Amino acid sequence: MQVDFAIVGGGISGAAAAYFLSQAGKVVLIEQEPHFGFHSSGRTAGQFTVGISADQMRAMAAASREFFQAPPEGFSELPLIEQRGSLTLGRHSQKGVLDKLHERIGQAGGTAEWVDRAQAMALFPALLADKFDLGVHETDAQDIDVNTLLQAYLKGAKRNGAVLAVNTQVQDIERHEGAWRIRTRDEDYTARVLINASGGWADTVARMAGVPPIGITPYKRTAFTFPLLPGSEGARWPHVCNADYQWYVKPEHGCFMGSPADAQPVTPGEVYPDELDVAQGIYNIEQETTLRVPRPISTWAGVRSYVRDRNPVCGAGAGHPGFIWYAALGGCGVLTSPAMGQAVAALAQGLPLPDALQARGLTPAALAPDRDTLKSA
Secondary structure (H helix, E strand, C coil), X not given: CEEEEEEECCCHHHHHHHHHHCCCCCEEEECCCCCCCCCHHHHXXXXXXXXXXXXXXXXXXXXXXXXHHCCCCCCCCCCCEEECCEEEEECHHHHHHHHHHHHHHHHCCCCEEEEEHHHHXXXXXXXXXXXXXXXXXXXXXXXXXXXXXXXXXXXXHHHCCCEEECCCCEEEEEEECCEXXXXXXXXXXXXXXXXXXXXXXXXXXXXXXXXXXXCCEEXXXXXXXXXXXXXXXXXXXXXXXXXXXXXEEEEECCEEEEECCCCEECCCCCCCCCHHHHHHHHHHHHHHECCCCCCCCEEEEEEEEECXXXXXXXXXXXXXXXXXXXXXXXXXXXXXXXXXXXXHHHHHCCCCCCHHHHCCCCCHHHHCCCCHHHCCC
């Protein structure tokens, strides 16, 4: 099959790329798993925040806010976001960490308020008062309806004529006469541009195509759910974590979600929660709140992938035209997907980044796979 753009990887990133690129040409979205969003995208906390330390990632988040608030007409029948808020707490000795968070949120156009102990406990009454002194409340942090977002990207791409292929593992990639040939078990696709949106497998896909890897490292993150307080108390509380980032709790519909906020390097593939990691998360939460987790409702693990400088990678490297990286989203793939999808669509067509992204200081050079900050010392 001849297409303009072949996208390898059907997580939220690949789906966003398919949505935006299908407005410009024929697209195929190739996913090896039984359904789209199988790995990281289906196991995310789904939080919109601009309190991100990596500068380009934070700019991508800020540039995505408008899309979430006012998506294109007909994109989704349901709202994409819901008000939540995010509260980060610490001791007086940790004020430097909180100062930086407060500054980052403000610089990215978010709203950050300082809170004292009493104000924090009014927002999240299950906190233990003697465990912290002050905090930063990102008042316009939001919950993202991840499934609604993913399905809207896919439906929009399909309306535009995109081919959506699941259970389709890439077996071989070769460059021939200025085009890419992607061979799978059931179909061969020929595309002038290949978008590598394969998450933790991004280096593997690059090697298949004869492109040097960029040093993708997948990290495992453990999570679990447990009941809300009697009477569903806690359902509207903010997301909360400590300044050391040793735990977080996020109220969801019908339950709390908790995590030890771990980050363990793993090889790309299916990951599973370790009982000790779940126990550590529960212990950490119970040390600083009155919440109790006698037995989790569910447990799982997801993967987030980074490169050396913790910023996203988007674009082609020198000497490898038509091979577009869209990788290293570091757990921010969902919340940055509107801006990242627009960025990859522009770069895949050889166009400048959209004005809204340039206004945030985003440049192709800062996103490039061969930028200086990714090179070995």
